Amino acid sequence: MAVTYFKRFRMELDLSSWKPASDLPEGYFWREWSENLLDLHAEIKFLSFSHEVDSQVFPILGDRWGCQRLMREIRLKPGFLPQATWLIGCDQGYCATIQGVVDRTGFGSIQNVAVLPGYRRKGLGKALVSKALEGFSNYGLRKAMLEVTAENPNAVRMYRDLGFTKAKTTYKAVTSDWV
Numbered sequence: 001m002a003v004t005y006f007k008r009f010r011m012e013l014d015l016s017s018w019k020p021a022s023d024l025p026e027g028y029f030w031r032e033w034s035e036n037l038l039d040l041h042a043e044i045k046f047l048s049f050s051h052e053v054d055s056q057v058f059p060i061l062g063d064r065w066g067c068q069r070l071m072r073e074i075r076l077k078p079g080f081l082p083q084a085t086w087l088i089g090c091d092q093g094y095c096a097t098i099q100g101v102v103d104r105t106g107f108g109s110i111q112n113v114a115v116l117p118g119y120r121r122k123g124l125g126k127a128l129v130s131k132a133l134e135g136f137s138n139y140g141l142r143k144a145m146l147e148v149t150a151e152n153p154n155a156v157r158m159y160r161d162l163g164f165t166k167a168k169t170t171y172k173a174v175t176s177d178w179v
């Protein structure tokens with residue numbers, strides 16, 4: 001067995017000094033959470049993560065059925081927050097997803113932010129995170145957090161742009177068979 005350690009950052013944001021900015025580019029629209037959309041969230045998650053570093057860190061993200069299981073687990077968390085769980089759609093279908101939960105310490109916790117590869121660099125990722133933050137804020141939460149892999153610099157930059165700052169560094173051990 002080989003063990004790889006992935007550096008991860010916990011990033012936090014104070015919602016009391018945060019200003020909402022969840023506008024979408026023209027041609028895109030929000031779709032609020034509904035139970036019958038669970039598999040759609042899972043599919044976009046799978047198609048967005050399957051070739052990214054996070055599918056090495058969390059192999060479940062690189063597996064279609066794994067993403068369905070993960071979505072069901074997120075949905076069943078006691079703090080699952082529909083107001084922080086959104087899809088983005090356009091003429092061609094749905095292209096981006098985010099889910100939010102309230103964790104045991106009262107933080108709004110962003111679960112997975114995912115934009116399909118063909119729809120990136122249009123501002124959808126930032127809009128998704130802002131929309132989830134708005135949901136946390138409207139629910140009365142004062143702080144938000146997320147975890148991100150250090151080898152995902154585009155995501156780290158996006159969170160920094162939105163005002164998140166690093167609060168802690170952790171290492172996630174991932175075991176794999178020798179080839």
Ligand SMILES: CC(C)(COP(=O)(O)OP(=O)(O)OC[C@H]1O[C@@H](n2cnc3c(N)ncnc32)[C@H](O)[C@@H]1OP(=O)(O)O)[C@@H](O)C(=O)NCCC(=O)NCCS
Pocket residue numbers: 048049052054112113114115116119120121122123124125126127147148149152154155157158159161
């Ligand atoms: C990370 C991700 C959600 C970004 O989505 P996106 O729609 O492309 O993001 P945006 O267009 O809103 O860009 C937001 C900012 O992120 C940074 N960024 C995103 N992609 C970038 C890239 N390819 N190169 C450089 N910076 C990038 C930039 O700072 C950008 O702001 P700018 O366009 O004003 O420069 C998307 O790449 C994705 O789904 N990746 C796979 C899943 C993933 O890693 N999710 C994050 C897990 S923690």
